[in-house]
Amino acid sequence: MNSLELFAVESLPEVHPGDDLGDLISSKANLKAADVLVVAQKVVSKSEGKLRDLATVVASEEATRIAGQLINQPDPRLVQVILDESVRVIRSQRVLITQTRHGFVCANSGVDQSNVGEPDVVTLLPDDPDASALRIRERIRYRTGVDVGVIVSDTFGRPWRLGIVNVALGVAGLPALIDLRGTPDDAGRDMHATVLAVADDLASAAGLVMRKTARAPVVVIRGLELQGDGHGRDLVRPAAEDLFR
Amino acid sequence: MNSLELFAVESLPEVHPGDDLGDLISSKANLKAADVLVVAQKVVSKSEGKLRDLATVVASEEATRIAGQLINQPDPRLVQVILDESVRVIRSQRVLITQTRHGFVCANSGVDQSNVGEPDVVTLLPDDPDASALRIRERIRYRTGVDVGVIVSDTFGRPWRLGIVNVALGVAGLPALIDLRGTPDDAGRDMHATVLAVADDLASAAGLVMRKTARAPVVVIRGLELQGDGHGRDLVRPAAEDLFR
Numbered sequence: 001m002n003s004l005e006l007f008a009v010e011s012l013p014e015v016h017p018g019d020d021l022g023d024l025i026s027s028k029a030n031l032k033a034a035d036v037l038v039v040a041q042k043v044v045s046k047s048e049g050k051l052r053d054l055a056t057v058v059a060s061e062e063a064t065r066i067a068g069q070l071i072n073q074p075d076p077r078l079v080q081v082i083l084d085e086s087v088r089v090i091r092s093q094r095v096l097i098t099q100t101r102h103g104f105v106c107a108n109s110g111v112d113q114s115n116v117g118e119p120d121v122v123t124l125l126p127d128d129p130d131a132s133a134l135r136i137r138e139r140i141r142y143r144t145g146v147d148v149g150v151i152v153s154d155t156f157g158r159p160w161r162l163g164i165v166n167v168a169l170g171v172a173g174l175p176a177l178i179d180l181r182g183t184p185d186d187a188g189r190d191m192h193a194t195v196l197a198v199a200d201d202l203a204s205a206a207g208l209v210m211r212k213t214a215r216a217p218v219v220v221i222r223g224l225e226l227q228g229d230g231h232g233r234d235l236v237r238p239a240a241e242d243l244f245r
Numbered sequence: 246m247n248s249l250e251l252f253a254v255e256s257l258p259e260v261h262p263g264d265d266l267g268d269l270i271s272s273k274a275n276l277k278a279a280d281v282l283v284v285a286q287k288v289v290s291k292s293e294g295k296l297r298d299l300a301t302v303v304a305s306e307e308a309t310r311i312a313g314q315l316i317n318q319p320d321p322r323l324v325q326v327i328l329d330e331s332v333r334v335i336r337s338q339r340v341l342i343t344q345t346r347h348g349f350v351c352a353n354s355g356v357d358q359s360n361v362g363e364p365d366v367v368t369l370l371p372d373d374p375d376a377s378a379l380r381i382r383e384r385i386r387y388r389t390g391v392d393v394g395v396i397v398s399d400t401f402g403r404p405w406r407l408g409i410v411n412v413a414l415g416v417a418g419l420p421a422l423i424d425l426r427g428t429p430d431d432a433g434r435d436m437h438a439t440v441l442a443v444a445d446d447l448a449s450a451a452g453l454v455m456r457k458t459a460r461a462p463v464v465v466i467r468g469l470e471l472q473g474d475g476h477g478r479d480l481v482r483p484a485a486e487d488l489f490r
Binding site: 002003004008010104105158162163164165166167176197202205207208209211216224236237 | 255403412440442480482
């Protein structure tokens with residue numbers, strides 16, 4: 001694996017609830033076995049109808065109070081949706097950082113206002129991003145006969161480092177982690193601490209091509225030789241094992 | 246920027262203290278303007294002589310005590326070197342997580358035993374990874390006339406997510422962050438929260454090609470059109486602004 005190629009799937013139409021992403025991608029891309037497709041969460045959520053219209057939301061007192069503490073003074077109904085999508089609030093001063101029911105720790109529970117078209121409609125994360133990735137993978141295999149890996153990605157901030165990077169929420173048909181523990185390095189040493197978050201590295205790489213305003217929500221990564229099968233949930237560190245807390 | 250190409254620089258020799266990485270890379274790669282080179286910290290540290298021989302280190306009581314708390318029971322002299330390279334210990338139970346004088350929060354202050362050749366010699370992070378990146382960039386320009394961007398990278402673990410990813414420690418000749426705040430998205434909305442850690446996404450992408458045992462410490466990323474100039478230190482979130490703490 002000494003070279004890699006990444007390209008955007010071109011001319012994808014705007015995605016609406018009920019659209020089949022596997023069909024759309026199959027019709028626009030010439031895929032090869034072992035390609036990895038990285039699909040932006042937003043189009044997955046749209047296709048799955050994971051949308052909420054703020055016009056139907058009533059903000060609680062807590063949501064209104066938190067909205068007043070945040071730097072961008074969001075609509076309290078948006079804060080309500082974010083709280084509805086969370087199991088734990090990590091921080092609610094200046095920015096709102098939560099843990100979602102999937103276990104992801106991120107800003108605003110992954111709820112997003114931008115690029116939806118209708119101003120008061122927001123996207124929620126898929127219920128089960130691993131299942132979303134698997135559905136796309138299986139539909140592409142059904143339509144084209146080609147076995148691809150699929151990652152559903154979103155951009156997350158990180159503690160201690162500035163800026164957002166693209167990460168893997170859902171994974172199908174490729175490993176999420178590559179465990180090199182016990183593999184000798186060049187000098188014959190045991191690389192005991194090395195578990196590579198390969199699905200996150202792939203999501204990051206695709207993020208370079210996606211660039212949020214470029215309307216390139218699906219990126220193909222070609223040239224990998226990954227063995228195995230993993231899940232986006234493999235990348236979530238159990239709270240009890242969070243060595244940085 | 247709808248496609249990208251990544252490839253390893255082949256046939257690089259083993260790097261020794263005093264070797265000029267810019268010269269070595271210039272002689273092995275056919276570079277083009279706007280290429281981004283991602284160079285693994287370990288070869289940068291070797292070329293700069295940032296090595297310590299544990300035979301010359303005496304472990305303090307504190308280092309010996311911490312070594313006994315760690316899951317892999319390291320040599321107390323190695324722990325001493327890690328403490329010498331740190332300004333703050335974040336965690337010393339099971340694993341040792343520190344803040345380095347550069348501000349990076351990572352395991353073992355970035356001190357690394359593997360792939361060095363001599364078993365008791367460890368690599369330290371470069372004193373100033375931005376300066377390291379700039380020296381490589383300037384030497385390549387001097388030798389080839391080509392303007393490339395350079396990232397010095399290392400693999401870091403992350404809170405809340407399992408596995409390590411490649412990140413940018415030093416940057417020269419490209420931006421570290423791309424600030425999209427105020428840029429309207431497809432729907433004309435202000436994407437107020439979006440600052441992309443592009444140098445980290447680039448490091449991650451290169452990490453896919455580097456694969457630690459593959460002896461590919463230098464990766465070329467071709468096809469970007471990045472404007473501007475930044476530094477690896479731009480990616481370090483000041484402690485006072487760490488919204489996740």
